[in-house]
Amino acid sequence: MRIDSLRLARSILIAVGVLGIALGAVVLVMKQDLPAIVSVALWMLGAIILHDAVISPIVFVIGVLARRAGRRISTGVLAIVQGAIVVGCLLMLLIVPEIYAKTLGTANDTVLPFDYAARLGFLWLGMIVLTAIVVVLYLRLSRPRAAQSA
Amino acid sequence: MRRLLLTLQHAVAAPSRNPRLAVVIGRLLGLAFLVCFATGLYSHFLQEPLPWMRFPTQPVQLYQVTQGIHITAGIACFPLILAKLYTVFPNLFETPPITGIGSLLERASIAVFVGASLVEITIGLLNTYQFYPWPFGFREVHFALSFVIIGSLAVHIGVKLPIIATYWRKRSGYGPELAFDAEERAEINAPLVDVLPAAVQRVPGARQASGLTGRLFRWIDETPRERLPEQTAKQTAEQTAEQTAEQPAEQTAEQPSAATSPSRRAFLLTTAAGVAAVVVLSAGQSFAALRPFNLFAPRAKGIGPQAVPVNRTAAAAQVTDTAVSPDWALTLTNGPTSMTFSRAQLLALPQTTVDLPISCVEGWSQMATWTGVRLADLVKQVASSGSPALRITSLEKEGGYRVTQMGSEYVGDPTTLVALNLNGETLDIDHGYPARMIAPGRPGVLQTKWLSSLEVM
Numbered sequence: 227m228r229i230d231s232l233r234l235a236r237s238i239l240i241a242v243g244v245l246g247i248a249l250g251a252v253v254l255v256m257k258q259d260l261p262a263i264v265s266v267a268l269w270m271l272g273a274i275i276l277h278d279a280v281i282s283p284i285v286f287v288i289g290v291l292a293r294r295a296g297r298r299i300s301t302g303v304l305a306i307v308q309g310a311i312v313v314g315c316l317l318m319l320l321i322v323p324e325i326y327a328k329t330l331g332t333a334n335d336t337v338l339p340f341d342y343a344a345r346l347g348f349l350w351l352g353m354i355v356l357t358a359i360v361v362v363l364y365l366r367l368s369r370p371r372a373a374q375s376a
Numbered sequence: 377m378r379r380l381l382l383t384l385q386h387a388v389a390a391p392s393r394n395p396r397l398a399v400v401i402g403r404l405l406g407l408a409f410l411v412c413f414a415t416g417l418y419s420h421f422l423q424e425p426l427p428w429m430r431f432p433t434q435p436v437q438l439y440q441v442t443q444g445i446h447i448t449a450g451i452a453c454f455p456l457i458l459a460k461l462y463t464v465f466p467n468l469f470e471t472p473p474i475t476g477i478g479s480l481l482e483r484a485s486i487a488v489f490v491g492a493s494l495v496e497i498t499i500g501l502l503n504t505y506q507f508y509p510w511p512f513g514f515r516e517v518h519f520a521l522s523f524v525i526i527g528s529l530a531v532h533i534g535v536k537l538p539i540i541a542t543y544w545r546k547r548s549g550y551g552p553e554l555a556f557d558a559e560e561r562a563e564i565n566a567p568l569v570d571v572l573p574a575a576v577q578r579v580p581g582a583r584q585a586s587g588l589t590g591r592l593f594r595w596i597d598e599t600p601r602e603r604l605p606e607q608t609a610k611q612t613a614e615q616t617a618e619q620t621a622e623q624p625a626e627q628t629a630e631q632p633s634a635a636t637s638p639s640r641r642a643f644l645l646t647t648a649a650g651v652a653a654v655v656v657l658s659a660g661q662s663f664a665a666l667r668p669f670n671l672f673a674p675r676a677k678g679i680g681p682q683a684v685p686v687n688r689t690a691a692a693a694q695v696t697d698t699a700v701s702p703d704w705a706l707t708l709t710n711g712p713t714s715m716t717f718s719r720a721q722l723l724a725l726p727q728t729t730v731d732l733p734i735s736c737v738e739g740w741s742q743m744a745t746w747t748g749v750r751l752a753d754l755v756k757q758v759a760s761s762g763s764p765a766l767r768i769t770s771l772e773k774e775g776g777y778r779v780t781q782m783g784s785e786y787v788g789d790p791t792t793l794v795a796l797n798l799n800g801e802t803l804d805i806d807h808g809y810p811a812r813m814i815a816p817g818r819p820g821v822l823q824t825k826w827l828s829s830l831e832v833m
Binding site: 232235236237238239240242243244245246247248249250251253254257258261262263265266269270271273274276277281282285286305306308309312313316317319320321323324327330332333334335336337338339340342345346349 | 488490498522532645654
């Protein structure tokens with residue numbers, strides 16, 4: 227019974243999904259010409275390559291380095307620092323295109339009104355301070371517990 | 377060599393990559409995608425309604441909220457999708473990549489899913505500050521890809537359903553029939569999605585990584601745990617109190633335990649921090665409560681002429697002459713009947729003041745106080761019965777929104793105005809002087825500026 231309903235659900239999901247993909251393809255073909263469609267495909271390919279061949283290996287190497295450092299630093303502190311770096315890089319990923327787009331000029335002064343490069347700098351400073359505070363708090367809170375369990 | 381591989385395996389295993397985590401992150405990402413899809417469709421049909429469609433005009437902030445959620449959820453997709461890809465990262469290196477027609481289709485659908493999702497959120501983000509470094513139409517592609525993504529999501533869920541069903545619930549502490557046994561817990565704490573424990577391999581749909589990668593991971597897994605050189609060196613060195621203190625934590629991390637492992641908790645916390653950071657630091661462009669935290673959004677509330685941001689300036693719309701011409705008049709027609717109103721004549725009519733937001737498709741919004749003539753009253757002068765739909769034309773020389781249509785539900789709404797003043801001052805030319813439309817719950821592009829004519833349809 228459960229296996230049957232599972233199989234039914236899978237069939238429906240996959241069928242609906244294939245229809246959705248086909249609908250998207252039809253809409254794309256209807257609304258865009260061939261060069262535009264080719265460039266969409268190239269962008270999709272580029273996104274996959276960028277993620278799989280650039281971002282992933284960088285994250286992997288950071289992971290290896292952090293893991294090696296982890297032989298000397300407590301895992302908790304390492305996790306906090308790693309987390310902060312990840313969040314900082316994530317924000318940088320979103321802010322850097324804004325900095326670039328602003329250099330090209332915007333439609334008017336209300337688009338990209340801030341100095342995003344300065345804000346990114348302050349953000350990193352803030353992240354460093356915040357991370358230091360969290361690490362200190364973590365060490366203070368975890369030390370008594372570790373001492374008890376030792 | 378084995379030591380190197382062991383180190384590498386430790387590295388990739390850092391925040392446990394396992395099916396349960398893939399399900400946890402996948403649920404959130406799937407939800408974000410569905411929210412974006414629903415709010416996106418709403419926005420699409422507001423702009424291109426099918427003939428039978430009618431939309432709610434109240435609450436007046438409806439579109440402000442739906443589109444604010446659309447953009448904010450889209451931004452939240454960045455950390456979520458990266459986290460999701462991270463949990464299934466080793467799947468990338470599976471060799472041989474294709475084992476048959478089924479696996480070919482699955483891999484192809486995943487590639488389409490990932491590629492379309494990454495492109496969709498990227499072009500969506502760049503569109504919020506009108507940056508278009510691509511040779512295709514944004515709106516058309518963003519719309520078409522949304523169906524591809526939701527379709528691939530359904531296929532993906534269909535393919536992975538057995539795994540999703542198995543790991544949907546945490547199942548701990550809710551009674552013996554729901555709790556995982558030791559074997560299942562070990563499976564959940566398994567470091568890599570590819571290296572599926574025997575019991576998980578029996579679940580339909582689960583698949584052991586095959587070929588070289590599979591053998592490689594299995595071989596690393598079978599390697600007995602040994603002290604890495606650094607660790608041995610560290611132990612021979614004098615041990616500080618801190619190093620002693622870290623010991624229990626390390627042990628917990630390395631042994632599969634009943635509780636959530638520290639690395640998995642750290643991964644989830646990092647993902648949560650990432651989502652919180654991008655949302656809190658950007659959603660202030662859409663939601664007034666978060667305005668003080670607006671650090672990097674492409675728009676800011678309160679910045680612009682008369683404290684309202686602008687999308688299209690008078691210069692861009694090429695109306696700097698026509699809008700200030702003394703000959704300007706608003707033409708109102710219904711078949712053969714036609715009337716014209718100068719700005720002075722409009723100001724002489726009964727004035728209404730309303731608080732309505734300008735809510736842009738790009739996600740930013742701004743509440744403002746508008747004063748002008750109630751549209752329904754104006755239309756009554758040429759159409760005696762009911763509230764008809766209108767065709768609205770702007771002075772602007774060109775652009776997709778020079779001529780738009782307004783459904784009867786908006787024409788009849790008492791808060792819809794031909795606005796003449798904004799925040800207590802004469803409408804700025806960049807906000808549509810001499811007169812503009814302002815209606816509740818509509819996208820900003822349909823709040824026609826520099827009105828030229830209104831035609832009953």
